[in-house]
Amino acid sequence: MSHYTFVFFLITGCTGISFGQATTASIAAPEAYPVSIYKEATAQSQNLYNGRQYYVYDARSEEHQFFNDRKWRKGVVRYDEQQFDSIPMIYDIFRDELVVKHFNGDHLLLQSEKVDFFMLDDHNFVRMESGKDINPQMRTGFYDILYDGKSRTIVRRAKQRQEKIVDKRVIALYPQKSFFYILKDGKYHASQTKKAVLNLFPEHKKELRKALRDGKLRFRKQKDLAIAKMVSIHDELAKP
Template sequence: MRIFTAILFLTLSALSQSYGQVAVANSQGAETPAYPVSLYKEATSISQNLYNGRQYYVYDSRQEEFQFYNQRKWHNGVVYYDGQKFDSIPMLYDIFKDELVIKHFNGDHILMQSEKVDYFMLDNHHFARLEAGKDINEQMRTGFYDILYDGKTRTIIRRTKSRQEKIVDKRVIALYPEKNFFYIFNDGEYHAVHSKKSVFNLFPDQKKELRKVLRDEKIKFRKNREVAIAKIVARHDELAKP
């Protein structure tokens, strides 16, 4: 795990304490960079790939509703980017545009190149980039999916927001209603589900046992759809074990 933010902090502290130590002479009389400078270069080389995206500008920043997942505050997360794993990265997930944004240590907002993001973890959710026709069905959209359940019968969520406008007192108000799309992997492909009936129809031989899971744990499907679907699918996998 590359916790480079801590390394950068320590290195910059060392640089400030050793300011003025520009170089030291080697045995041949040539000058070489002072140790803190070389350490700083080594540390920043780790993060160069991470911070090479375009600048991101937060839009509709003064509106009550927002385009981000869950909340508009920066939260530290994990991202696997361009073949490297980075930890403790301040990030936001713009689900309206399906883009991951991180904060540079100088305060800039950097837009990640989505095709280089394998996955990221934010607010205890695991988002993976899945490609249509390769990782998911051809008719599904390439992008980030929240992995709700990662067992044999994998279950994923496509989280989306649309942007709407209304006029209040001659002022334009931006609204961002959210809509989630659930997919369950069964019989070699993903199936879109939304209602309790559509989930149970995927497992006709186990309906009785799967209904019992919701009753025993007192889970109301409409009120807690994500938990209900995860419980049903996990129970299906248990029942399907040889």
């Protein structure tokens, strides 16, 4: 149960208590108890809801800057060493920033360096630091964990902002790209093509091609599924 859901339960569950003007200490006592519980219950959630205001830009454009779509969806985030569940959120992949919705409707931008991971739309995004978690030439940011076995496979989801003029109006375009990396020998290798994946595992090329055929996976159109399948098959075959 999320922090704010718990708080809502506490408040609604206490509506039977009278909060009229107190004339004695014994009458005032019931007020102090639920207030103290409310403060305790909201103490941790304040860490989540103290970010800067986020304003949706290019809101009228047909294309958008977010992951998958413009809809707010409930997800899980570990922020400032605390985990929060069922939080309405949206991921701006153009700026590589996570935004959450406060229960008063405000849109708040989380500090990326305090986000360990978040789970959204069945995707698990982990913040990885250049030179520490990933290769020095790779950029620090959120990476989608495509496959989490021995040959860990990660994806950086990105969008570029472009403009075109239609009827004297500037229209924003956001074409999306995905950059795939496979961990081998302690280093991440860029793996955008089927050839690149096969070259990483030359001893199992035949089996990997067969896995794609058996699964009826078309690499270019189903790249996420195809790469995850190939890497998992390799790890299975490579077991001692």
